[in-house]
Amino acid sequence: MTRATTSARPPGRPRSGVHAVVFAATLSTVHELGYARATVERIAAVAGVAKTTIYRRWPSKGALIVDCLLDAFGPVPLAGTGRAELMTSAIRWIAAKIGEPGVGDAFAGVFSDAVSDPALREVLSSRLQDPYRLALQDALGEPENRVLFFIDVVVGTLLHRMGMTGEPMVDADVAALVEMVLPHFGESAGPA
């Protein structure tokens, strides 16, 4: 509006690109200390950045973690053509991600905070879950409530294991999860 010039660098000192460094520091710190003990101050120290710099970019610890997870997860991978392959690859993919150092702890931790924080729950839902949900709806041709149920089962199971044992689910159990889920969502199985 007011500033018509196409762009040109705005005046003042440009922001340093700290996102990548902070994300890496976040994951390693969360992996080392766990979610609650990975304080923002500590993450800043590991990243070699001032705490205030982090709060200039992310309004809260939860928002930082969500962005960090978005970065770690990357775009939705929907490999395979058939229904079964599609779902299998999706389950294995999220299980593998949760198994990566720091990612599972961060994921479980931010869900923790969300239990008592409706605002964070909204961010988590709209920024992290919705893109994957919509992609799954599109790829599977299932209605929203069915895909939400699918996500609850898969993510809930994996995170519950992570939360109770502190370790990601082993491959054999992930395979069992796939075997359990697939028949229930097979070939346009009747709606509830």
Place this chain on the structure above:
Amino acid sequence: MTRATTSARPPGRPRSGVHAVVFAATLSTVHELGYARATVERIAAVAGVAKTTIYRRWPSKGALIVDCLLDAFGPVPLAGTGRAELMTSAIRWIAAKIGEPGVGDAFAGVFSDAVSDPALREVLSSRLQDPYRLALQDALGEPENRVLFFIDVVVGTLLHRMGMTGEPMVDADVAALVEMVLPHFGESAGPA
């Protein structure tokens, strides 16, 4: 040893029986404010008890919640004779419990804390989960790892729904959960 007398009330002012009042105050406060905002101070006020009195009986907020949940859940209910009935009733029972005011929030909240607190995780596992796990192992004749997987699926799914929406799972989805889980654990289905 030193005090041979069979019992007789020990000297001093006897402890007042505040457990029931505190449990009720805990559930109602957690239901009203959510887990994190239900501070121990507030719970004490609602119960009409001093904060110090609570800390004399429970070493931490987490321990209080676990005891509160133990009280709310009660003994393991294993209704039905057949495998399918047994599992169905177990799933519906835990789903109903999580739907009770305050219970679901408290359950999800204490799991939250456990993510970053190995000691609490241990308490949660040994006092809350193990009794139910052992009863299920006994009733179903399944090995430990299979029952643990069953618990991860059922509890994980229900809590994830609770955590993401703030509401317990609706009956239709609980029914879908039953339908999904039963075939996978039916009639000594082969081990993984």
Place this chain on the structure above:
DNA sequence: GAGTTTCGATACCTCAAGTATCGATACTCA
């Protein structure tokens, strides 16, 4: 060099978990 904006450093605020202290109270026992 003037103007603008971000940087790091530091100090601070707030709030909740958990601890310490202490007089008051409710018992038992002699």
Place this chain on the structure above:
DNA sequence: TGAGTATCGATACTTGAGGTATCGAAACTC
């Protein structure tokens, strides 16, 4: 009735983390 003991509520405190405010120094543009 009174001595002894242990719990009660009240209050003040410590600790730790999230988050904010301030400010001089640095990095850019024009």
